[in-house]
Amino acid sequence: MALEWKTAARQWGVEKKALTALPTSTHPLQGVRDRSLKEYEPSRDKKPKTLIQSMVMDPLSAVLDDGPDPLSDLLAASDPLSAQTYTGSQKGLKDSQEEEASSPSRWHTTWTQTQNHILANFTTSSTLTFMSSFLHPSDTAESRAVPSHRRVVKTQTAVPERHRAQGMSGSERIRARLEQMDTLDEIGSGVVREVGGLTQGEFTNRLNSLKQEMIEAWNSDQRVKALKIGIQCVKLLNLSAPEHFYPSKFVLVMDILSTLADLVYQRLKQKALNESSPASNASVARLEAQETARNWFYKVASIRELLPRLYLEAALLPCYSLTDEKEGEQALVRLAQMTRGIGDPLIAAYTRMFVCRMGVDVVPTLTHYIVATIEDFLHTLTQLQLSLAQGTWPEGETDMNMGEDKNVLAARVFAPPLQWMMQCLAGRASQQELQNIVRMCEGAEGLGQNLMLAALLNSFPNDFVALHALPLTQLIASCLYSGKSKHELLSALGRCVNKVPPAQQQQLSLLNGVWKLITHIPLTNDYLATAGVWLEYTAKHFSSFEVNTLLGDVLKHVGAERTQEQMHYSSLLMLVSTALTNSTDPHSLFSMNNFLGLLSVFQRDSGTSLIPALVQHLLTFCGALHDSINALTTDDERRQLSQLIISFIRQVNFGRDFEQQLDFYVNARAAFSNLDSVLAALIQCVCQLAVATWQVVHGQHSGKTAAFVRACAAYCFITVPSLTSSATRLRLYLLSGNVALLNNCLGQGDACMKAAIRELLEVAGSQDTEGGGSVADTLRTLTANLASTLIATPDPPDASPPLYLLRGLTNAIHSFPWPKETDTQAFLSITLLHALSAACQDDLPYHIHSVEGNDALYGGDPQVCQEANSLSTLLLQDVVTHIQSLSGVHEKRCGPVALELFWCIVTWADLTDTHMMNVATLMWSYIMKFIASQVVKQVRELLMKQSSCGKKGLPQLIQHCKG
Secondary structure: OOOOOOEEOOOOOHHHHHHHOOOOOOOOOOHHHHHHHOOOOOOOOOOOOOOOOOOOOOOOHHOOOOOOOHHHHHHHHHHHHHHHHHHOOOOOOHHHHHHHOOOOOOHHHHHHHHHHHHHHHOOOOOEEEEEOOOOHHHHHHHHOOOHHHHHOOOOOOOOOOOOOOOOOOHHHHHHHHHHHHHHHHHHHOOOOOEEEEOOOHHHHHHHHHEEEHHHHHHOOOOHHHHHHHHHHHHHHOOOOOOOOHHHHHHHHHHHHHHHHHHHHHHHHHHHHHOOOOOOOOOOHHHHHHOOOOOOHHHHHHHOOOOOHEEEEEHHOOHHHHHOHHHHHHHHHHHHHHHHHOOOOHHHHHHHHHHHHHHHHHHHOOOOOHHHHHHHHHHHHHHHHHHHHHOOOOOOOOOOOOOOHHHHHHHHHHHHHHHHHHHHHHHHHHHHHHHHHHHHHHHOOHHHHHHHHHHHHHHHHOHHHHHHHHHHHHHHHHHHHOOOOOOOHHHHHHHHHHHHHHOOOOHHHHHHHHHHHHHOOOOOOHHHHHHHHHHHHHHHHHHHHHHHHHOOOHHHHHHHHHHHHHHHOOOHHHHHHHHHHOOOHHHHHOOOOOOHHHHHHHHOOOOOOOOOOOHHHHHHHHHHHHHOOOOOOOOOHHHOOOOHHHHHHHHHHOOOOHHHHHHHHHHHHHHHOOOOOHHHHHHHHHHHHHHHOOOOOOOOOHHHHHHHHHHHHHHHHHHHHHHHHOOOHHHHHHHHHHHHHHHHOEEEEEEHHHHHHHHEEEEEEOOOOOOOOOOHHHHHHHHHHHHHHHHOOOOOOOOOOOOOOHHHHHHHHHHHHHOOOOOHHHHHHHHHHHHHHHHOOOOOOOOOOOOOOOHHHHOOOOOOHHHHHHHHHHHHHHHHHHHHHHHHHHHHHHHHHHHHHHHHHHHHHOOOOOOOHHHHHHHHHHHHHHHHHHHHHHHHHHHHHHHHHHHOOOOOHHHHHHHO
16 A cells, blocks of 8 residues: 555634534533442342443543543542451451461561660670580680680480370370480580680671571471570570670570570471371360470470570460460469579579560560569669679679770660560550559669660650650659760650650740750760750740740850861751751741851852852752762652752742842752752743743843843753753753743754754653653653644754754654564654644644744745655654554554544545545554444544534545444
């Protein structure tokens, strides 16, 4: 088939007269609502209802593949919230049990965070000792010099742990169980190897080796050996020195103990589920699992030493769920009381921590044992303070590299256990129990009160802390112990009241009481950190007077010397940001002397003398925010900083002084070169400034205003290439070019349009969508915007042949290597067919104000129409070839492309031409084959409506479509 495009002449006046407005008494979306209501109305006869077809479809819905428009589908869809409610009401017992089982996950996460914090903050450079009967001779040989009398080897005969219940009498079972208990005696009386002089890394590696050996022993059915390894690892906790490493040693041993407990529990669970038991009855399998569980508790109960027995039973507490949950509760309370028998305060503290950790999983609702444990913890701290006063704690030498005295060391190592216990209590306890903790805190002294205050402020609910904010402030003022410093306690209290404020009548009293303490913080860094927290509280709940007073105190502490200000630059910057972000009246901040004085800290030299002091202060401050961005800054932080800076830029307004406004944008571009969103906002602001200039002069520029708008166009043209996103660059080139043409800056407009054509190919090659949509939709939208602008853009004076820019866009789309598996090139080519057909009309459909279009420049020269038809023929061949190349599973893609091309032919082509009629007929055959019948019917109706325009050749096409 010969393909040649021929454009028909459009008669705009006749077409407009044919489109007469008719009054209506119904809303255009009323049919959509009626359809959705009727479709989903409950049917009394239980028969399915068909879709109502009476709704009048608009032309846009005809091109949709799936029938009605997306808004109709969304309206017709069922309410997702209602569906979710209905689904939730149908949940069975299994779902509720799974939800209940997953509830402790938050506490598991908190426990993991606590472990990571301990491992990161409690290290040592001292040498460590490792004792175990499972050390190989090579291990001792690799160690540092160890006395020979301490290298004693004792071999043990492995006794199989598992005895099958099948085929054994009751007396045989008891005998086998006693044999297993006897083997545990060797652990307490046997002599083990001891390796000294280990570094922290070597100590950790040996523990990891024992963990792996324990797992291998378990997998080879050597249950007793696995238990022995767990017991000996717990025995490592008997030695508290060096105290600053004991928390990390506790975490490492608990990892091994948790692994052993998990192995035991999973085995018992498999037995209870009848997966490995030979018994066919499920109840018999559960009884077997219960018997095995009690066997494990008997083994643990036979351990002579308190610490291993206590830790192992606590680790196995989840196994009580297979026997008797009430018995598990009793065991938990008993274990909490057993910790009173541990003499070393540090060992007792971490043992209590582990008991509470297991209690959270086993009995989440039980809290009274935690209160008792915290009370016991305070008693041990009282004894510890006596030891500290006498200089007898710690027993060993402290790590000289730690640089801590005994009081600070005690506060540091005893803080994690209490913090964890308070967290466990805060999430479950009643208000009365929380009140009891506050009373304990009031009655405590020294180290106990210090740690209790810190744990309470960091763990208890914010509303509870806000309710007791004034008494807690008094406790902080009376807390003189050197463990947790006052600025830490005040900051923790401030963070709580920032989230939940106290009662309004207490807010001022709280601020006065706290600030008296803040002003006496000796170190400037600590003072500024605490002041920043309470400045947020002040800005949220008080007027500018109180904020100004606080900032004045800050300036006094920082001092007047420039070096002192620069030393605390980041802290002062945070104060300014806090005041701007949280103030209820940000405008009033700039009338405060102290706030402007704080801004002057960031004053830098500037050559722009026209910018007032206030704007210069803010520009410098925003520049400091911009300079804080580095490689570690997250995308979310970049987005937040960009929004703050953009908000500031858009609020700067110099009125009719446009030159000063442009100077400000020039300075802002230099200050924020690393934030693309800020640069894009600046380009938009400059375009808005050029349009404002055009409005002031009513489109009639003088020499001065013309030079100014050309400077605006140059600003945009220079700034756009620095952006990263090609889609953003294309969009801003289009915006800048439109504004330049509006202001009759034809050279600048041509440059922006040429750059936009180049960027279109960059978008196609980089797959950049800017907004997150599909690449094809982005390209279609941007190409349509560009082509519609080029219709009214006049050719450069030296352009030959005509339609210079549209020819460049056509060649770019035609020559680009588009992927064969997409229809992008076909749709873009059809978009250009619309544009070329419109551009070759004797009268263009629209013009740019005060700019002569090609219709006036060429005066109806037939060469324009010939060039447009030549380019259109090239595009038409591309589209038809693409449609005919689709076959097999891709054949259904012919429908949307053919429908799009068909409407383009009906709208612009000369249907009296044989080639055009043949192409239209061919496209109609594809439409009939691959488009839904409902859409085909709508196309016929729309063709009938367009017949009133009197277009030649259209009646013949309509007759063919009817046939």
